[in-house]
Amino acid sequence: MTYTEQLNPVESPIAEFRQTSKRFDSIVAADCLNLQIRKGEFLSFLGPSGCGKTTALRMLAGFEMPSEGEVMLDGVDVSNLPAYRRPVNMVFQHYALFPHMTVADNIAYGLRQQKPRPNKETINAKVQDALDKVRLGDFGDRRIWEMSGGQQQRVALARALVNEPKILLLDEPMAALDAKLRSEMQFELQKLQRELGITFILVTHDQEEALSMSDRICVMGGGKIQQIGTPQELYDRPVNRYVADFVGKSDLFEGRVIDTRGDLAKVELHGAYAYCSFTQPPENGSEVMISVRPESVSIHKHPPQDLAADSTLFQGVVLNRSFLGEHTEYVIRHDSLGEFLVLASRQVEMSLGQFAAGETAYVVWRAGAALIVEQK
Structure with a gap:
């Protein structure tokens, strides 16, 4: 089954897959994806390893180019646009923070790569604003190795948010946290997303994480979209055995x-x-x-x-x-x-x-x- 969902005609999607596929030699990692992602929603790609969810996220980020079809961002075809020219930022599973830099320098890194480069006062103000958003306002001078796992995750979030992306992509960012901290960070992410109004797209294999955090969930299996819906729709009305068995x-x-x-x-x-x-x-x-x-x-x-x-x-x-x-x-x-x-x-x-x-x-x-x- 190829799953297709259309938005209400009055809505304009912030991101969209149009008949999008990705192949690696003979392996089809993503198969004819059709999905419209709404502005300001929290959407999760949910599925087991090898289902195609990370490939979909990487095509949105620009780390992978589609073999067929289109990837649209805010009405523009970005299928062949490199990652650095897309209005998105990504938080990786292992955060990819620079251990030799302070927290503030990690967050400022992306701003300093911009052309033209913002002046020092602008960079400092944006870094402090990003720190305040993730409740680390007084931690700018600390080193990364002095931060706990949950604090490092918030540093990675701040670094992604400081560039004011239209979409924030989250690649299993809580996989390395213990159960209690993971639950706390799920709440923090939900709260932050509501406050900022930015579209969040999460990749996870954890069904409870997807059910508790998402406005909608895109269940992936075998490179295909099996079903899209709200957490309650997926739980109460799974369309096939795969979704019924995987969600709950x-x-x-x-x-x-x-x-x-x-x-x-x-x-x-x-x-x-x-x-x-x-x-x-x-x-x-x-x-x-x-x-x-x-x-x-x-x-x-x-x-x-x-x-x-x-x-x-x-x-x-x-x-x-x-x-x-x-x-x-x-x-x-x-x-x-x-x-x-x-x-x-x-x-x-x-x-x-x-x-x-x-x-x-x-x-x-x-x-x-x-x-x-x-x-x-």
């Missing part, structure tokens, strides 16, 4: 469509029935893949007495229990469906009790909780 956790089952009425399809699942939502109405008798989020599945010691007629019920055996703080993750085994996950909140466990490995459990999900997705 999903239980995936194969079934056969029995009937379609209104906005639900009745799907047979090894002796039970699931009433599933869908994006495109399926044909009766067709084999389909359905996705159910583990938190949409409830777990019980006994079959519920007040079970709705259109709910789905299975009996299984608990294989494993993992306590994860705010919830517990159970691995359930069904003879025909195989293994799948159920997430039980602490409140559920407090009222129903815990399930031990080897114990029989009954799992239920309501009508519409399952979604028919493309099998790819």
